[in-house]
Amino acid sequence: MSLLIEKLQPRLVKQFQGIIQNQHLAQGYLFAGAPGTGKKELAQWLALRLFCQNLQAGKPCGQCPECQRIISGNHPDVIQIAPEKQTIKVEAIRYLKNELYKTGMEGAKRVFIIQEAEKMSVNASNSLLKFLEEPASDALIILTTTAKSQILPTIRSRMQIIDFHGIKATAAFERFTALGMTPANAQLLSLLTRDYQQAQTWLVTDSFNQLLKGVLHWFHKVLQADSEAFVLVQTQVVANAKNTADQQLAFEMIINFYDFLLVLRYDKSRTIENSDLNKLVTAAMNLSDQQLMTQLSLVLDIQKQLRVNVSFENVLEALTLKILAV
Template sequence: MTLTIETLQPRLVALFQSVIVRQQLSQGYLFSGDAGTGKTELATWIALRLFCSHVVNGQPDGTCSECQRILSGNHPDVVKVAPEGQSLKIEQIRFLKQELTKSGMETNQRVFIIQDADKMTVSAANGLLKFLEEPAPQTYLILTTTNKNQILPTIISRLQIIEFARLPRPQLIAQLTTAGISTADAAVLARLTNSLPTAQEWLASDWFDPLRQKVWQWFSHIQDNNPSAFVDVQANIVPVAKERSIQNEALALILLMLQDVLELHFGRGDSLSFPAQQAQLTKWAENATSQQLLTQMEATLAAQKYLTANVSFQNTLERLTLQLL
């Protein structure tokens, strides 16, 4: 199931419907939010709404020739730019700058969408400033990002920022299970990502399931006060979590396991990340005090900060192991 932008972000769609009707659309926007929250989809919806030949009740019909060309990437007045590799290159921004100086080829309006704008190089970002300082009439620039803190303040100051809310967890789980992901997998993935494509990519990867199993084994040893947890770090978890992004997910999994134990300790458990392991989690919850669990939670949150501060993953996890045992 692929959710439409009207279902994913109904409040924002209603907002932009009203803004466009009142002809108050700003010339520069920054759409900020987690992956999977519909940023690019809403940017595309705005382009569809502006160019559609048969708008019905404030909605583009999606079937007219204008809409079809936008959806297929063939409309000359709707330009999308996405990173090539790890960054948006200066050549891509040069192309944009050339296009931004032109009038609409078929109409008097143009829409430019820059995906993952936080991946712009400094020179590429600076290349946008002239347009943002003196935008051409009826030319609209929409940037999307999952990390607005990585965008130059000089650019942010010239854009209207729109924050995208995460999809409610029950709705996301329904989306994941409808796409063929098991209920158990969906329960944990819905805590880690808001994106169906990302969830599917992780499940198909060679690291996600092994990491989940190795972290569970380590966590079991921690809860049972078993010193084998120290062996788990170097022998099992570190070899799987070689990249920083995977290391972040390892700590996120630990935090989710602790949250499950804490919920069960306080008599809840209707929204577990690991529902298939509820019996074992309940046993640990019954054998721990509230203070012990809160201390473990604080130590894990601190470990996330250490990793962010570039402390090595192995040192971070070994330190956490020592604190939790």
């Protein structure tokens, strides 16, 4: 059995395999990176690697009783803390500290995972800091964060920082399908986010689906160089982009769809699982690589104007005319 993280972040998994083999594991790590890059999963993988009783070529099996207890969150020596309502309270850190000073029940290392560590309250941060200054020797502490700069510098300086780089849409697609999403949904949504939770939320959000449908409709006409696209700005896109977040999201969609079309031209082996994407690919057949790239650069230029408080509708209409002229 190959765990998902081994596909998602193969380089980091390999790196930690080496670190553990050479017994160079540090006491504390800060895993930093965008949502969906596998920070929590790698922290859990490390716990599995340390406790698994059936290692296979240096990798945890994911199936033995020890692995199962960690995966289900019931291992007494693997303590996981996640924020409650946007903050990690001092009580959670107190519980953690109590646990930290106990010795390992089964003689092995103990693993502490604090997710979204930037959400620790000041009190919680200070408690953790006190512990880090005189750590228990058998503890491995892993903090995960999407906002490294918001972690106290005094905590950061006591941790080894591991930066998680963005993952590719194809890796996110594999992950989404492995987690049960249909290939059609997974392919479309993996272009827009690498975060499975985000993708799941979007799938069941009406306003998101309407915006996506509207943008796809508009974009399809744009690719066909059909002047009806100009009219669709209002009825399909503006009407479904109710606030600035939606408007930014609409631009992200357009940019990622162009990116998808361009990548496909260099990677013809890829199968298209989604009928909307297939329509876009067909519509783009008459456009050269150069035309697609010129259109994309127009979108990227105009996206910047959105931030300077101009009308979304005017910006998108002007953009549509420019693209149609390419």
